[in-house]
Amino acid sequence: MESMVRAAGLRGLPGLVDSLGGDGVALLGRFGVTCAAVESEDAVIPAVAAGMLLEVAAAELACPDLGLRLAGLQNASVLGPLALAIENAATFGEALETTRRYLFVHSPAMTVAQILDPSGRPGVVGLLYRGTDAEPLPPQVVDVGLGLFHRIIVLLHGGPYGLRSVHLPHPALAPVEAYTRFFGAEVRFGRPDAVLRVPGGLATMPVPGGNQMLRDIAVEYLTSHFPAPGERVADRVRMLLTQGLGSSPAEVGATAKLLRTHPRTLQRRLAAEGTTFEAILDDVRRVAAHRLITQTDLPFTQVTAMVGMAEQSALSRAVRRWYGVTPRALRSTAAVPPR
Known part of the structure; x- marks a missing residue:
C-alpha cells in the first residue's frame, strides 16, 4: 500500500x-x-x-x-x-x-x-x-x-x-x-x-504551559480514531467497549460512529477477522464482571450497571453461561479464573 x-x-x-x-x-x-x-x-x-x-x-x-x-x-x-x-x-x-x-x-x-x-x-x-x-x-x-x-x-x-x-x-x-x-x-x-x-x-525537562487534561483528551482522540498500522479492528472495538462499559451505549452503531464508519462496514471488517461485535462485547462484559464479582464486594445491582446490563437477571444468566454458577457462588469461591 x-x-x-x-x-x-x-x-x-x-x-x-x-x-x-x-x-x-x-x-x-x-x-x-x-x-x-x-x-x-x-x-x-x-x-x-x-x-x-x-x-x-x-x-x-x-x-x-x-x-x-x-x-x-x-x-x-x-x-x-x-x-x-x-x-x-x-x-x-x-x-x-x-x-x-x-x-x-x-x-x-x-x-x-x-x-x-x-x-x-x-x-x-x-x-x-x-x-x-x-x-x-x-x-x-x-x-x-x-x-x-x-x-x-x-x-x-x-x-x-x-x-x-x-x-x-x-x-x-x-x-x-x-x-x-x-x-x-x-x-x-x-x-x-x-x-x-x-x-x-x-x-x-517540563514543557511550559502543558495542560494534562487537554493532553489526555488529545491522546484519547488519537487512540480511538487512528488505528496503528497493522492494528486489528477487533482490538479497537474491544478498547472502546472496555473504556465505555457501563457509561456509554454498548451498541454497534455507537461504536461505529466513534470509529467513523458505517455499522454494516464495521460488522464486515470484524467478520473478516473471524469475530463479531456481539462476541467482543460479551467477552468484555465477562472479564469486567469476573473482576467486579471476585475482587470487590459491590452489590450485584451495581455490578449489573457497570457491565452495561439492564437487569440483574441478565447478569445472572450471563454468569451462569460463562462459568456454570450464579454470581453469588462465583463470589463465594473467587476461584474461577477468566477464560
Whole structure:
C-alpha cells in the first residue's frame, strides 16, 4: 500500500514558491495537490508525490535550502491532532514518546526515536528522524522534517535547548552556513542518519504551559480514531467497549460512529477477522464482571450497571453461561479464573 502524508506538511510552500519567483498554485497542481488540501486538516497525499514536489521546487527555483526555509515557516500545527498532544505534554520526554507513538497519524512513512549519542559523548543523546521504508527519504524531505522537529522543540522550550550538533545523511545541499544558521549548531553531513544531538537531561525537562487534561483528551482522540498500522479492528472495538462499559451505549452503531464508519462496514471488517461485535462485547462484559464479582464486594445491582446490563437477571444468566454458577457462588469461591 502506498504511504500517505497529511497535505498540511506542505503548508507554507505555495507562498514560499511565490516569494522565490515561482507559481505555487501551479507547482502544486502538477503533482495533483491543491492549496485547499494543504490548508485542510484531513487531506492526505502520496508521500512520494510530496517528496518529488519538494525536490522539483528546490531544483527549478534554484533554492537548495528550500526544506529548511519551509520548516522555518511551520510549527507543530501541521501535525494536526498530534500537535495538541505534543504541546500539552508534561515533559519533553513525554512529548517525544507521544510523537514516536502517533507520528503515523501525520505519515506512516516517517518515525522518530531517542537513541544513544552517535558520537558516544556522555550526557548526550540522539533524536532520530528517518523513514520507515527501505528507500531513504529525499534530501529536501529530511531537511524539512528534521528542521521542523528542531523548530518544535525550540518553540516548546521557548528558545535554544542546548543542541550540540546535527547529523544529516546527505551532502550539504546549500552553503553550510545556511544549515548552521537555521539550527544554531554545527551540522555534519554524510552521516548514517538524520539526528539531533541533545542534552541527556532534555527528556526530563517540563514543557511550559502543558495542560494534562487537554493532553489526555488529545491522546484519547488519537487512540480511538487512528488505528496503528497493522492494528486489528477487533482490538479497537474491544478498547472502546472496555473504556465505555457501563457509561456509554454498548451498541454497534455507537461504536461505529466513534470509529467513523458505517455499522454494516464495521460488522464486515470484524467478520473478516473471524469475530463479531456481539462476541467482543460479551467477552468484555465477562472479564469486567469476573473482576467486579471476585475482587470487590459491590452489590450485584451495581455490578449489573457497570457491565452495561439492564437487569440483574441478565447478569445472572450471563454468569451462569460463562462459568456454570450464579454470581453469588462465583463470589463465594473467587476461584474461577477468566477464560
